[in-house]
Amino acid sequence: MIQLKTMLNCIDNSGAAIVECVAVMRKKKQAARIGDRIIVVVQKQRSFGAESPGSSSLGITNKVRRGDIRHAVVVRAKKEIQRKDGGLIRFDDNACVLINKTGDPIGTRLTSVVGAELRDRQWSKILSLAPLHV
Amino acid sequence: MASSPSNMRQICCWRSLFRDFQNHKPQRRSLVTIQRGPVQKLNLPPNLPKQYWSQLPARLRPDQGKREIIIHKPIPSRAQTCKDPVSEVSSSQMALLDPTGARKRLFDYKNPEGVKVGDILHTTFKTGEPFSGVVMSIKSRGVDTSVLLRNHLTRIGTEMQVKVFSPLVQSMEVAQKALKRKRRARLYYLRKPKHDIGSVDKIVAQYLRQRALLMGGKAKGVGASRLRPSKKK
Numbered sequence: 001m002i003q004l005k006t007m008l009n010c011i012d013n014s015g016a017a018i019v020e021c022v023a024v025m026r027k028k029k030q031a032a033r034i035g036d037r038i039i040v041v042v043q044k045q046r047s048f049g050a051e052s053p054g055s056s057s058l059g060i061t062n063k064v065r066r067g068d069i070r071h072a073v074v075v076r077a078k079k080e081i082q083r084k085d086g087g088l089i090r091f092d093d094n095a096c097v098l099i100n101k102t103g104d105p106i107g108t109r110l111t112s113v114v115g116a117e118l119r120d121r122q123w124s125k126i127l128s129l130a131p132l133h134v
Numbered sequence: 135m136a137s138s139p140s141n142m143r144q145i146c147c148w149r150s151l152f153r154d155f156q157n158h159k160p161q162r163r164s165l166v167t168i169q170r171g172p173v174q175k176l177n178l179p180p181n182l183p184k185q186y187w188s189q190l191p192a193r194l195r196p197d198q199g200k201r202e203i204i205i206h207k208p209i210p211s212r213a214q215t216c217k218d219p220v221s222e223v224s225s226s227q228m229a230l231l232d233p234t235g236a237r238k239r240l241f242d243y244k245n246p247e248g249v250k251v252g253d254i255l256h257t258t259f260k261t262g263e264p265f266s267g268v269v270m271s272i273k274s275r276g277v278d279t280s281v282l283l284r285n286h287l288t289r290i291g292t293e294m295q296v297k298v299f300s301p302l303v304q305s306m307e308v309a310q311k312a313l314k315r316k317r318r319a320r321l322y323y324l325r326k327p328k329h330d331i332g333s334v335d336k337i338v339a340q341y342l343r344q345r346a347l348l349m350g351g352k353a354k355g356v357g358a359s360r361l362r363p364s365k366k367k
Binding site: 076 | 262263265278280282287288289290291292293294295296297300302325
């Protein structure tokens, strides 16, 4: 149940670590679930070891900066979601992947598991990057 | 105004003159006549040849008597024939989904060898990847029985509820029994970091390796070999 002000983990290597949801797209009253597109603000940048945090670290590694407004796809949610076979799936955290406006992921790698509901929503590019999907 | 009485009188005269003719007019059926009892049958000659019958209206034909009204017997009530439809449907569904009864025995709470909360369960699906995890809760609801499994996938806690008798579930095996009987029916406290077991992948991998040795040869069980042990139980 991702809505305004929800803090999510960003699991790609775009440079964002924690993002905040500011809008759920194409849903008037409901909260976002796995596979939904949201708009986020980058709250915390991922600090890469080699880069020095003080200087201009916006190199190849960090494609986004703190305060950037980006589109994202929810890939994991704490709220359980029902599958077509009657089963449920629930993760321990809320996580998203940043995308650009055409729907392609900004990062090139994903670090952790994503929900298989993305397959129904045709997020095949994210699924191909993910190490695991359940 | 003076001429009108004379005119009226004239008309009255005309009416009186024509009264006889009016009476001779054939009487027409009106709404009132419809309700005047049963229609009298005509006095037809008893041996009227059949070829003339078609000229008569249906109600006047000599062969048409009173219409027999058929009263059907009520259909026997299903509630009488089938006293407990819910159990009948569920038993028929169970026979369809679990013909050997192995899965039912595995999740029977009276069975000491069956699945209990705290056990580590390895589930394979006909579609998609296998999933294994600690059994957090068992919902015993007949054909809708389900188990809640918890595991860590890439360090992310993941819970999956699986319908036990789903045709998509290929096999369910206990990889490890709980050491002690749990004092709770539902182990929701496993979500707390203090009690979290973490990933069970190592335990499951070890179990699969051991089983492969026992089964002989195959390092990693695939398809049919995975299905067999669950049926034995």
